[in-house]
Amino acid sequence: MAEPMNPGPLHEEFMDWARENEVQIDGIAAAKFNGRGIGIVAKNDLKENERILFVPEKMLFSNTVFALKDWRMTKSQTVHGRLASRLALTHRDSNENNPCDNKWTMVWPSQQEMELAMPICWPPPLQEQLPPYAKSLLDKQKRKFDKDLAEFEKDAPLNLRDVFKYYWLVVNTRCFYWNYPNRKDGKLMAKRIKQNPDDAMALAPFIDYFNHADEGCTVMATEDGFTVNANRYYKAGEEVYVSYGSHSNDFLLVEYGFILENNKWDETILDTCLIPMLNDEQKDRLESHGFLGNYTLDASQICYRTQVALLVLVLPAKEWLSVIEKGEDVDQNTVKEPCRDLLSRYIVKIDKSLAGLRNAPGNQRRQILIARWRQVRRLATIHLQKVEERESDMT
Numbered sequence: 001m002a003e004p005m006n007p008g009p010l011h012e013e014f015m016d017w018a019r020e021n022e023v024q025i026d027g028i029a030a031a032k033f034n035g036r037g038i039g040i041v042a043k044n045d046l047k048e049n050e051r052i053l054f055v056p057e058k059m060l061f062s063n064t065v066f067a068l069k070d071w072r073m074t075k076s077q078t079v080h081g082r083l084a085s086r087l088a089l090t091h092r093d094s095n096e097n098n099p100c101d102n103k104w105t106m107v108w109p110s111q112q113e114m115e116l117a118m119p120i121c122w123p124p125p126l127q128e129q130l131p132p133y134a135k136s137l138l139d140k141q142k143r144k145f146d147k148d149l150a151e152f153e154k155d156a157p158l159n160l161r162d163v164f165k166y167y168w169l170v171v172n173t174r175c176f177y178w179n180y181p182n183r184k185d186g187k188l189m190a191k192r193i194k195q196n197p198d199d200a201m202a203l204a205p206f207i208d209y210f211n212h213a214d215e216g217c218t219v220m221a222t223e224d225g226f227t228v229n230a231n232r233y234y235k236a237g238e239e240v241y242v243s244y245g246s247h248s249n250d251f252l253l254v255e256y257g258f259i260l261e262n263n264k265w266d267e268t269i270l271d272t273c274l275i276p277m278l279n280d281e282q283k284d285r286l287e288s289h290g291f292l293g294n295y296t297l298d299a300s301q302i303c304y305r306t307q308v309a310l311l312v313l314v315l316p317a318k319e320w321l322s323v324i325e326k327g328e329d330v331d332q333n334t335v336k337e338p339c340r341d342l343l344s345r346y347i348v349k350i351d352k353s354l355a356g357l358r359n360a361p362g363n364q365r366r367q368i369l370i371a372r373w374r375q376v377r378r379l380a381t382i383h384l385q386k387v388e389e390r391e392s393d394m395t
């Protein structure tokens with residue numbers, strides 16, 4: 001494990017500022033980690049459940065902090081868009097209008113770092129080389145961004161487009177779930193009742209330094225603010241992570257610009273391979289029973305939906321229906337051949353994508369794409385081997 005590095009004076013100034021504003025930082029500090037930017041390190045041994053951070057509600061940057069009408073924002077703008085708009089309109093503004101003190105904004109990644117890491121900023125030919133599920137997540141993200149940008153530009157100078165995009169990504173990668181938590185008197189805030197779950201977000205100083213792992217500390221929101229407790233014992237010098245959620249690497253890549261080497265939540269979607277193997281009648285049959293699409297593969301299993309779709313390829317309609325209606329397990333020997341066919345086709349596609357990346361531009365971005373495709377290949381290979389072992393067991 002590489003030693004964490006001192007993050008530098010800007011980060012120390014930010015920590016002093018946070019402490020002066022009642023952010024309580026106990027037994028942890030910011031540190032620089034190779035390949036992960038800034039993260040959090042245990043300064044001393046930490047006990048399981050020990051409180052390591054508290055950020056008071058007054059320090060959060062959320063939708064409640066400013067009045068819409070004062071900030072040339074429309075009601076139809078999402079909370080994500082509003083936070084990004086407000087930051088873009090006060091970009092590097094040192095006066096009191098700036099909702100996030102400069103001591104805080106100065107420690108965020110630069111625009112250039114963001115553009116390098118986030119697929120939404122990559123040139124279209126590289127975006128086309130994302131695995132299909134990541135590509136579909138990116139398309140969804142682009143639609144959200146375009147809508148927020150259009151709202152922003154109704155009343156903002158056009159030359160702020162890039163700045164808006166940068167802050168939109170800052171909000172995307174650094175916000176935590178904030179849903180106007182229950183008040184002590186048991187009443188829900190009126191705002192929470194009206195809120196769309198996608199809009200439940202706030203930026204919080206210092207919590208936004210935590211990097212993600214598939215298991216990590218949880219961030220608890222109460223009406224007082226955010227609290228982070230250690231999820232396990234940490235030895236002094238270890239990186240302390242939080243979990244951003246049970247996310248696959250496709251999701252992490254598109255939403256946060258990185259992938260994990262070991263991710264127990266990782267999975268891949270087989271739709272682009274499996275759906276073309278079906279004829280129209282088989283697709284209709286699957287659709288009418290709610291089984292068309294979203295065929296996933298993780299390290300331990302091929303999901304039931306996939307097995308049902310493979311079964312449609314080999315069983316007559318009546319027998320297939322009987323299995324589905326009884327909710328029976330799919331007999332693995334029955335689907336062995338189509339499963340092998342599916343996985344082999346998938347591996348051919350993956351290898352083609354990997355070959356296409358050999359000459360792709362942009363070293364860092366190309367490396368992450370290659371690493372991601374290799375992970376997908378590993379998932380497919382694990383299952384192809386299992387199918388083949390099943391075959392040799394039978395002979």
Ligand SMILES: C[S@@+](CC[C@H](N)C(=O)[O-])C[C@H]1O[C@@H](n2cnc3c(N)ncnc32)[C@H](O)[C@@H]1O
Nearest residue numbers: 035036037038173174208209210211212256258
């Ligand atoms: C909430 S911020 C964490 C602080 C951030 N590392 C920084 O330098 O300010 C989220 C961003 O950190 C990076 N990140 C988080 N977890 C990571 C990990 N396990 N590996 C690599 N990068 C990670 C990604 O760039 C992500 O968009």
